[in-house]
Amino acid sequence: MTVHVRPAARDAEREAALALRRRVFCEEQGVSAEQELDGHDAGALHLVAVQDGAVIGTCRLLMGGASCTLSRMAVDPVVRRRGVGAALLRESDARARSAGATRIALHAQVHVQRLYAVHGYRARGPHFTEAGIEHVSMEKAL
Numbered sequence: 001m002t003v004h005v006r007p008a009a010r011d012a013e014r015e016a017a018l019a020l021r022r023r024v025f026c027e028e029q030g031v032s033a034e035q036e037l038d039g040h041d042a043g044a045l046h047l048v049a050v051q052d053g054a055v056i057g058t059c060r061l062l063m064g065g066a067s068c069t070l071s072r073m074a075v076d077p078v079v080r081r082r083g084v085g086a087a088l089l090r091e092s093d094a095r096a097r098s099a100g101a102t103r104i105a106l107h108a109q110v111h112v113q114r115l116y117a118v119h120g121y122r123a124r125g126p127h128f129t130e131a132g133i134e135h136v137s138m139e140k141a142l
Helices: 011-028 084-098 110-118
Strands: 004-007 045-051 054-064 067-075 103-109 122-130 133-141
Touching: 004 084, 011 045, 011 054, 011 067, 045 084, 054 084, 067 084, 084 103, 084 110, 103 110, 110 122, 110 133
Parallel strands: 067 103
Antiparallel strands: 004 045, 045 054, 054 067, 103 133, 122 133
16 A cells, blocks of 8 residues: 655645544544634644545644644544554654654544554653543654
């Protein structure tokens, strides 16, 4: 499976990424549209994982000097557990470093915490509920 991860290149790719997020977060996980669209998309770098012209994964990076926040990572259910999430994490690290970040943080859904741990993220603090889903804060030095 050949997957290319890069910043969304066109409005159509960004719209496809938002549609994927809606399918995963709102339809699959029951998150409200208001919670999913939190007002931070305009200032974010949107990464997409593309296979055969279709967006099959996405995440966004919010840069803030030495810190970067990774959020809204979603992978199409058809291609989960095939390395798409790992590819998004590797590209996120590279993009954050190139923007001058020395740390990247995220709120991981507990059921996928292991994916982030395998890629160097460490849990910080207790579990908490966000959008009705159990999460944990995680971070990684870059």
